[in-house]
Amino acid sequence: MYSIVVENLIKKYNHFVAVDNISFKVKRGEIFGFLGANGAGKTTTIKMLCGLLQPTSGNATVAGYDLKKDYKSIKKNIGYMSQRFSLYEDLTLYENMQLFGTVYGIPRKILKERIYESLDSLQMTEKANSLVYSIPLGWKQKLAFATAMLHHPQIVFLDEPTSGVDPIVRREFWNMLYETANKGVTIFVTTHYMDEAEYCEKISMMSDGQLKLIGTPSELKSKMNVDSIAELFQKIVNR
Amino acid sequence: MRTILMLVKKEFLQVFRNSLLWKILLIAPLAEFILFPFTADYEIKKLNIAFIDYDHSTTTREIQNEFVASGYFVSYGNINSQKEARSLMQRDVIDFIVEFPCDFERKIITNEYTQIAVTANAINSVKAGIGTNYVQTVLFDYISSLAESFGVESQLTNITITNIYWFNEQMNYKNLIVPGILVILVTLIGAYVTALNLVREKELGTIEQINVTPIKKWQFLLGKMIPFWILGMGEFIIGLGIMYLVFGITIQGSFWLLLFATSIYLFVMLGLGFFISSVSENQLQAMFVVFFLFIVFVLLSGLFTPIEGMPSWAQYVNYLNPMSFFMDIIKLVILKASNIHDIKIQLLVLTGMAIVINTAALLSYREKVK
Known part of the structure; x- marks a missing residue:
């Protein structure tokens, strides 16, 4: 059972090809690491899959819905965390979660319970009424993830969720991702940290808009005859 | 919702x-x-006015006083020539020139035809337009009261201009x-x-x-x-x-x-x-x-x-x-x-x-x- 099926997806800006005919599949409940250098086309791909960007050609099925015909249904079933922190800094933690939860149509009472539950597990209950502006970046990222998960999406897209975050929070963040994946949620994550890539069940590597490799970390390492994903990355990007 | x-x-x-x-x-x-x-505010006060007076009569002096008394004009006083007037206006010292011809008083009394020349500095056309109206009002007022005091029916008094401003009565x-x-x-x-x-x-x-x-x-x-x-x-x-x-x-x-x-x-x-x-x-x-x-x-x-x-x-x-x-x-x-x-x-x-x-x-x- 696949959560995401991408077929010949292309995105061109005039003559520049940002995403060059990529195809891949992501299994349900998988942590799928989407790697690549800056400008390789990762964010462009994520934005197309989330319905934020119009593909030039090709198609995809996300959460069982056709991207071209039914992107409105896709939106109800995905969570998204953009590269740039994009919750409202001038609202409190609670207000942000309340806003997004309401927009997804979660009934009032259930929403309240869910918000406190997730703030509890983030150990941020005390900060519920503080402005988001006032909390550290690591907390913001965890909050953004929890907010993206409020409506219990089938798939969550995370665009460099841990960039600029300290190693301890990164570890905690990945623990959250494992827990979430164990509940059957598909996690589609991009990262620049190669140690994080080792935690993924499956990884793919993009370079110049093309998908160069796809497989489990151990498969790829033995195939390319390297010891770590970091080495693998060097090989692919420099090629 | x-x-x-x-x-x-x-x-x-x-x-x-x-x-x-x-x-x-x-x-x-x-x-x-x-x-x-x-x-x-469109109301203009303190318009600078100068006079070229070839008549030097009581009437022309009274008219000059009327201008100052109206509250809208500041008199620069008498000047002698058009040339001087022009240079003053160029330097923006005066806004209006009122010129009285010779025998102005005599002609008024004998009910003869006479002219007063009014020159306005029209760089600011709004100012010139409104100012010219004020000048006319002052002159009309004076001449009609003069005519009345002589018991003469001047041609001017036959025409009275009355402005009624509707919906903004004080022209505020x-x-x-x-x-x-x-x-x-x-x-x-x-x-x-x-x-x-x-x-x-x-x-x-x-x-x-x-x-x-x-x-x-x-x-x-x-x-x-x-x-x-x-x-x-x-x-x-x-x-x-x-x-x-x-x-x-x-x-x-x-x-x-x-x-x-x-x-x-x-x-x-x-x-x-x-x-x-x-x-x-x-x-x-x-x-x-x-x-x-x-x-x-x-x-x-x-x-x-x-x-x-x-x-x-x-x-x-x-x-x-x-x-x-x-x-x-x-x-x-x-x-x-x-x-x-x-x-x-x-x-x-x-x-x-x-x-x-x-x-x-x-x-x-x-x-x-x-």
């Missing part, structure tokens, strides 16, 4: 937490109201300017604040988080419009209060009709603000576009210069200017007690504009980037 209410709540929270915006919304109307009407320019400022105020809140608001979300990236949700475009736009509509109406009502308390101008027509018209006009401006912000990339762009349109709207609106005096092409352009229709309504209802039938055309036009511009805003707003 819950979604829209939540969005409205969010917007209000943000406005009230943004201390700068909040202060601007509060201080701008006060400052404009208090400064504008005094600076945009504040009556025109203050309601005009109300219009400017509503426009600024409607177009400026909203245009900047949506673009700001683009700049911060928060709009992306909204765009991945199943929220519908119209919900999002309504969620943005309702709060600014409420703020705009609030400002308008505060403005009406200041208008009454500071300037003593009362609304001659219906208060509710005024609010109704304003609410429609606000929708036009809100729609315009959103249209601009959805086609702009950043706050700077949006600001330039709004600023440009705002200046055009104000200049064409008839607040500073009468629309009838504009060239016909400008008058045609004015059919596209929502501010000019709203300016009409405001003046008609506040000063003239017009009722809904008198302003129905303006109301219909504004309604049409609101529909068109909001549709355009809705269509141009993209959740999905090409």
Whole structure:
């Protein structure tokens, strides 16, 4: 059972090809690491899959819905965390979660319970009424993830969720991702940290808009005859 | 519905937490109201006048005194030649020259034909026009009283010019300017604040988080419009209060009709603000576009210069200017007690504009980037 099926997806800006005919599949409940250098086309791909960007050609099925015909249904079933922190800094933690939860149509009472539950597990209950502006970046990222998960999406897209975050929070963040994946949620994550890539069940590597490799970390390492994903990355990007 | 209410709540929270915006919304109307009407006063006092007197008679001296006594003129005194007068005017020392010919007094008494030459510095045409009127008034007044005292029926006394100014009896320019400022105020809140608001979300990236949700475009736009509509109406009502308390101008027509018209006009401006912000990339762009349109709207609106005096092409352009229709309504209802039938055309036009511009805003707003 696949959560995401991408077929010949292309995105061109005039003559520049940002995403060059990529195809891949992501299994349900998988942590799928989407790697690549800056400008390789990762964010462009994520934005197309989330319905934020119009593909030039090709198609995809996300959460069982056709991207071209039914992107409105896709939106109800995905969570998204953009590269740039994009919750409202001038609202409190609670207000942000309340806003997004309401927009997804979660009934009032259930929403309240869910918000406190997730703030509890983030150990941020005390900060519920503080402005988001006032909390550290690591907390913001965890909050953004929890907010993206409020409506219990089938798939969550995370665009460099841990960039600029300290190693301890990164570890905690990945623990959250494992827990979430164990509940059957598909996690589609991009990262620049190669140690994080080792935690993924499956990884793919993009370079110049093309998908160069796809497989489990151990498969790829033995195939390319390297010891770590970091080495693998060097090989692919420099090629 | 819950979604829209939540969005409205969010917007209000943000406005009230943004201390700068909040202060601007509060201080701008006060400052404009208090400064504008005094600076945009058309009444001209202290016009500098010089006399070339070839007659040197009692009459000409009396006329000179009359000018000073009128309160509108400051006398530069007598000068000797046209040449001197010209150089004074070039240096902007004097605004008016009044020239009395020889035998002026004798000809007046014997009821002969005589002339007085009045020269005005017309660099500022408004000043020249209004000043010339004052000069004529002073001369007419003097000559007719002179004729009366001689028991002579002068030709001038046969014609009496009486001006009755309807709806603004004292020709008080504040009556025109203050309601005009109300219009400017509503426009600024409607177009400026909203245009900047949506673009700001683009700049911060928060709009992306909204765009991945199943929220519908119209919900999002309504969620943005309702709060600014409420703020705009609030400002308008505060403005009406200041208008009454500071300037003593009362609304001659219906208060509710005024609010109704304003609410429609606000929708036009809100729609315009959103249209601009959805086609702009950043706050700077949006600001330039709004600023440009705002200046055009104000200049064409008839607040500073009468629309009838504009060239016909400008008058045609004015059919596209929502501010000019709203300016009409405001003046008609506040000063003239017009009722809904008198302003129905303006109301219909504004309604049409609101529909068109909001549709355009809705269509141009993209959740999905090409």
